[in-house]
Amino acid sequence: MKRSRLISVAALALGSALALSACSTTAAGGDKTEAAGAKLSFMVFETPALTAKFWDDTIKSAAEKVGGVEVQKVLSTGDRTAYAKQLLASNQLPDLLASINTGQLADLLVPYDEAWLKENFLIPDATAVDGKVYLPPVNSQAIPFVFYNKALFAKAGITAPPKNWAEFMDAVAKLKAAGITPIELAGKEAAWAASYPLVGTITADIIGKDPKWVQKLKKGEAKLTDANVKAALQKNVDLVKAGAYDPQALSVDFATANTNFVTTQKSAMYPMGTWMTGAGYIPADVADQFGVFPWPTDDGSVVVPITVGGTTSVNAKSANVDKAVAFAKQWSTDPKTQGVLVETDGAFPMLKNVKFSEYNAKVSPLFTAAFELATSDKVTRVNAFGQVVNDDALPGGVGDALGAVAQGMFAGADIDAFAKQLDDAWQKGMKG
Amino acid sequence: MSRRSESFRRSLGLAPLAWLAFAMYAVFLVYPLLYSVWQSFTNRSPLRLKPIFVGFDNYTEMFADDRFWMSLKLTLIVTVFVTVVSNVIGLLFAMLLNKNTANYRLMRTLVFIPQVLSGVIVGIIWNSMVTQNGLINVVIRNLGLGQGVGWVGTPELATMVVCIVVSWMTIAFCTVVYTASLQSVPAELYEAARVDGAGAISRFRNVTIPMIAPGVTISVTLCMITSLKLYDVLAVLTGGGPSNSTKSTAFYVIETAFSTNRFGYASAIAIFLLALTAVLSYITSGLLRRREAHL
Numbered sequence: 001m002k003r004s005r006l007i008s009v010a011a012l013a014l015g016s017a018l019a020l021s022a023c024s025t026t027a028a029g030g031d032k033t034e035a036a037g038a039k040l041s042f043m044v045f046e047t048p049a050l051t052a053k054f055w056d057d058t059i060k061s062a063a064e065k066v067g068g069v070e071v072q073k074v075l076s077t078g079d080r081t082a083y084a085k086q087l088l089a090s091n092q093l094p095d096l097l098a099s100i101n102t103g104q105l106a107d108l109l110v111p112y113d114e115a116w117l118k119e120n121f122l123i124p125d126a127t128a129v130d131g132k133v134y135l136p137p138v139n140s141q142a143i144p145f146v147f148y149n150k151a152l153f154a155k156a157g158i159t160a161p162p163k164n165w166a167e168f169m170d171a172v173a174k175l176k177a178a179g180i181t182p183i184e185l186a187g188k189e190a191a192w193a194a195s196y197p198l199v200g201t202i203t204a205d206i207i208g209k210d211p212k213w214v215q216k217l218k219k220g221e222a223k224l225t226d227a228n229v230k231a232a233l234q235k236n237v238d239l240v241k242a243g244a245y246d247p248q249a250l251s252v253d254f255a256t257a258n259t260n261f262v263t264t265q266k267s268a269m270y271p272m273g274t275w276m277t278g279a280g281y282i283p284a285d286v287a288d289q290f291g292v293f294p295w296p297t298d299d300g301s302v303v304v305p306i307t308v309g310g311t312t313s314v315n316a317k318s319a320n321v322d323k324a325v326a327f328a329k330q331w332s333t334d335p336k337t338q339g340v341l342v343e344t345d346g347a348f349p350m351l352k353n354v355k356f357s358e359y360n361a362k363v364s365p366l367f368t369a370a371f372e373l374a375t376s377d378k379v380t381r382v383n384a385f386g387q388v389v390n391d392d393a394l395p396g397g398v399g400d401a402l403g404a405v406a407q408g409m410f411a412g413a414d415i416d417a418f419a420k421q422l423d424d425a426w427q428k429g430m431k432g
Numbered sequence: 433m434s435r436r437s438e439s440f441r442r443s444l445g446l447a448p449l450a451w452l453a454f455a456m457y458a459v460f461l462v463y464p465l466l467y468s469v470w471q472s473f474t475n476r477s478p479l480r481l482k483p484i485f486v487g488f489d490n491y492t493e494m495f496a497d498d499r500f501w502m503s504l505k506l507t508l509i510v511t512v513f514v515t516v517v518s519n520v521i522g523l524l525f526a527m528l529l530n531k532n533t534a535n536y537r538l539m540r541t542l543v544f545i546p547q548v549l550s551g552v553i554v555g556i557i558w559n560s561m562v563t564q565n566g567l568i569n570v571v572i573r574n575l576g577l578g579q580g581v582g583w584v585g586t587p588e589l590a591t592m593v594v595c596i597v598v599s600w601m602t603i604a605f606c607t608v609v610y611t612a613s614l615q616s617v618p619a620e621l622y623e624a625a626r627v628d629g630a631g632a633i634s635r636f637r638n639v640t641i642p643m644i645a646p647g648v649t650i651s652v653t654l655c656m657i658t659s660l661k662l663y664d665v666l667a668v669l670t671g672g673g674p675s676n677s678t679k680s681t682a683f684y685v686i687e688t689a690f691s692t693n694r695f696g697y698a699s700a701i702a703i704f705l706l707a708l709t710a711v712l713s714y715i716t717s718g719l720l721r722r723r724e725a726h727l
Contacts, residue, residue, distance in 0.1 A: 082690040088478050089695070104693070107479055188563070188584065190673040248582035250674045252564045259565070397692035408675035411586060424498075432477055432693030 037068045038320040040327060041094035043084060045076045048258075049280025049344040058340070062331040069323050071096075079191055081105065081396075095318035096328060098311045102127060102134040103393020109134040110314040110321060112329075120333050122350045126308035127390045135389055136332040138310035139347035142374045143387045144196040144271040145292050147261070147282075147366075152180050152268040153291075161293035164300040165235070172244045175268045183239070184267035186257035187249035187410070190403035193257070194250075195386070196271045197239060198406045200295030200305065201232040202385045208303030211382045214392040217426070224422040230415050236406065237413045250410055262286070271295065274374070277367035278346035287364030292373060304374050305384030308350065335359055342367075348374060395429025398422070465706075472699035479693055490700035500701060502676065503684040506591065510680065511659035513595040514602055518655050519648070521599070522606020527640075529607070530614045540611060547604035555668025558597045562669075584670050587677030594678050597665060602658055606651045613647030614640070649720035653713055660709045681705050 044055045059071050074094050076083045081101040087093050093108065102109060111132035117124035126137040148161060153171070156178040162168040175182040186193035206228050207213050216222035223229075239245070246252065246267070252260070261270040262282050274292075276282055282290060294302050312328035314321065331337060333351060339359035341347040346367055349359060363371075373379070383392040386399050405418045472490055476483035494500050529540050546554065561567040562583035569580025584590040617640065625635045663682040666672060672679035672687070679687065681701065689698035 079691070085478050085690045085693065089689070105479065188671065188673065190671045190675075194673070246564070248564045248569075248580065248585050250585035251562065251582040253559070256564050395692070397687070400687065400691055404673065404676045407673050411675065428694070429692050431475070431697075432479075 037070045038323040040069055040071045040096060040318070040320060040324055041074050042071050042096040042098070043074045043076050043080070043087070043094040043100075044098045045080055047275075047280070047345070049275060049278050049346075050341075051280075054340055054344070058331060058334070058337040061337065062327055062334060065330050065334075066323065066326045069320075069327055071327065093315050093317070095315050095320060095324045097313045097315065099135075099309055100313055100389070101393050102313055102389045103129050103391065104396055105313075106130065106132070106134055108316055110316045110318075110325060112136060112325075116329065120352050122352050123308065126350070127310065127388075129389075129391055129393070134313050136310040136312060136328070137308045137350055138332050138338060139341060139349050140306050140308040140374070141274045141347065142294075142304050142370065143273040143307050143384045144200045144295060144305065145274055145370055145373070146200075146295060147270045147272060147276055148291050148293065149261070149265055149268050150289055150291055152178075152265065156180060156268070161291060162296055163293075165296045165298045168296040169238070169242065171269075172239065172242050176243050181246045181260070181267040182242075182269060183244045184252075184257050184261040184270040185245045185249040186252055186254045187245070187407060188251055188253045190407055191400055192403065193254055193272070195399070195402035195406040197295075198232065198236050198402055199385050199387065200271055201235050202229065203305040203382060204295045204297045204303040205232050205235075207305075207382045207385055208297060208301065208380055214383065214385070214394070218430075224426050225416075225419040229422070230419050233405070233409075233415050233418050237409050237415065240409045241413070245410075250407055262290075265289075273346075274348070274367075274370045275346045277364060277370045278342075278344045279362075279364070280344040281346070282364070282366060284362065284364045287366040290366050292366060292370045294373065294379070302373075302376075302379040304379045304381045305387070306374065306381050307384045307387040307389070309389055346370070395426060396432050397429040398425045401425030468699045469703055471696055472703050474696045476695040476699075477693040478695060483696060486696065490697045491704070493697065494700050494704060499676065499679075499684060500681070503679050503681045506678060507660060507662065507680045507682075509591060510595055510598060510662060511656055514598045514659045515652055515655045517595070517599045518602040518606045519651055522603050522651065523610045523644075525603065525607040526610030526614055530611060532615075540607070543607050544604045546601045547608070549601070551601070551664030552668050554597060554601055555665045558593070558600075558665075559669050562593055584678075585674060587674060590670050590674060590678045594666060594670065597669060598659060598662060601665070602655045605658075606655065609647050609651040610644060613644035617643040645720070645724040649717055649724060652720060653717045656716060657709055657713055660705065660712070 042059065044050075046052055046055070055073060059073065063069050063071050074087070076098070080097070080099060081104055084093065084097055084100050084105060088108065097105075097109075106129040111134055114124070117133055117136070121137045123137055125131075125133060126140070127133050127135045146161075152175065153159075153161070156171070156174040158171050158174055162171045172182040183197070185197070188194070210216070213222060217224065246260075257270070258281060260266045270276070277287070277292070294304060297303060310332055312331050314324045314328050318324045335351065335354050335358050338347070338349055338351060338354070339361040342349055342359050343361035343363060348371055349356070374381070383390065386394050386402055401422050401424075405421055408418060408421070471483070473485055473487060474483035475486050475489075525543055529536050529543065549557075559566075563569075564580070564582065566583075568583065572578060572580045582589065583593050621639050621643070622635055625639050630638065661682050662680045663686060666678055666680055666683050667686075670678040672683050682705065685698045685702045685705065688694050688701065
């Protein structure tokens with residue numbers, strides 16, 4: 001009897017301890033043993049370019065240079081910011097977070113010191129939220145540029161990439177007439193790629209003319225039901241009506257879209273981020289088969305939708321903030337790490353004191369063309385709508401709504417309803 | 433020592449185990465549930481330190497939210513389809529596989545496999561079949577039947593695909609439940625019915641159905657609950673698209689909480705879903721149990 005009671009009490013104690021530990025508010029990686037080095041958790045994500053090996057190698061390299069840290073990867077799901085919030089909700093926000101939307105999570109993060117930013121980056125405040133930088137502005141991408149297949153253009157009798165919207169629609173018509181899918185769309189990817197034509201149009205037509213437009217939206221001085229947004233929506237509906245996309249586009253995921261455009265070359269144009277210029281997406285040996293042009297505007301003015309980003313944000317509640325910041329700084333400024341991002345992910349480097357040759361990156365002619373277009377003196381560079389992580393970051397949920405609206409255009413053409421859908425999402429997001 | 437005191441001492445010895453179970457139940461179920469109920473009356477956000485009490489505002493907003501009703505409609509369509517189809521086909525499979533030889537045991541194991549797969553794996557498997565260049569379209573093209581179909585490209589087709597995929601999972605569960613039920617029916621009853629001149633349909637109606645009634649109650653109720661809380665398969669298979677058409681209520685809860693940072697509002701929807709599930713399960717299992725008694 002005594003023994004059974006003892007066992008029961010021991011079980012109760014063990015259960016209670018387990019329960020209490022489950023309720024503990026220690027962040028992931030909070031179990032820090034200084035003797036064995038500070039343990040840091042790092043939320044990362046994998047893509048065709050940013051492979052598990054890339055993360056392992058670069059983390060190992062940065063950890064060795066910082067010293068006294070042990071870094072454990074936490075692999076994120078598709079929406080990194082949403083996944084970070086899930087981890088936050090269970091008190092497991094990692095010490096370091098890769099490429100999250102700092103515009104949504106700024107209150108939880110450590111701002112980087114201005115002196116370090118000015119010393120190391122070409123545009124130190126490119127990712128600033130309310131004047132503070134939570135994500136080192138290490139590199140940038142244009143989202144979207146339009147990539148095109150030179151041979152399919154020639155087959156359809158198109159001699160040069162379109163310079164304005166009218167020429168773009170004309171190219172769509174010619175490609176369609178030649179039996180070629182004019183535009184590839186990863187329409188199944190509701191959270192991001194499905195909306196890229198819409199992102200391109202809004203950025204080129206609205207933000208290109210008024211770079212403060214998103215701020216006006218936030219202040220209530222502009223609305224997503226305004227005429228300029230409806231005009232952008234109408235252009236996208238026109239594309240669907242013109243047969244610009246495969247009728248099955250909404251069943252096409254990112255991998256299939258890449259295959260259709262790069263490998264089997266069924267489609268002629270592909271609005272996508274400039275990571276496509278990296279070897280992880282379009283291999284260098286076939287890159288010269290493709291060209292690039294900006295999302296067209298009515299008057300032919302060139303608007304480059306830029307998003308500046310980096311990888312390493314630091315959780316302000318990390319038990320090892322100093323070590324985490326040191327690791328983040330090392331990871332962000334290592335030319336070797338950034339060189340891999342340039343070569344495989346088509347990142348445009350923005351480190352201040354590093355010459356391009358020092359990245360030791362083998363880039364394709366397509367990368368060079370996109371880089372020259374993005375950095376030309378003759379273009380207007382603006383924040384890409386819905387893609388940036390600075391003050392112009394959209395409220396949570398609006399990005400999803402953009403994708404849903406873009407998908408909805410395949411089933412209907414009610415511009416007012418689409419605008420209202422976006423505006424509703426905006427109003428809800430602003431409450432969050 | 434009296435028998436009563438001996439019994440008391442024995443129960444006292446086991447009491448800590450019962451308390452342990454109760455404590456775990458309280459910590460892992462009751463507390464989170466009550467916390468969610470409290471949260472549903474606040475504007476809690478993961479990015480705000482102190483939530484503000486907002487009364488019934490979240491519930492009022494929910495009933496006026498088109499997206500919520502859209503998600504509930506999808507959830508109920510999937511629930512009705514999956515519950516009916518899974519149980520009918522599950523019972524059919526169980527009857528076909530109700531033999532106790534090695535071959536049939538192997539086939540029952542194969543039929544059960546979808547049930548042991550996680551929803552994510554099921555989503556990945558079916559995703560590879562229904563995308564533009566997926567298995568089904570490749571077969572259609574190779575047979576010369578056209579360019580294939582955008583299986584998840586329209587709200588109607590995507591909903592149909594979701595219903596089929598979820599049914600594929602739950603049919604396995606129903607088959608196992610009905611197989612167990614069928615194997616517990618005494619062979620003498622069928623023999624007696626046969627002697628009385630009952631045909632196959634009559635034996636099914638008058639012997640099989642009444643005897644497997646408890647299995648029907650379990651299977652129908654659990655299929656219904658599984659469908660009402662559906663999330664993982666949808667997240668992988670369709671991502672809720674196109675145009676939000678395959679976002680279930682559970683999906684909407686997740687999206688509201690983690691995309692728009694509105695834990696309070698998401699909790700209100702979650703509590704509504706919990707209440708709906710409880711009420712529907714209670715009514716369904718109550719009706720089926722009453723039917724069991726009649727049979």
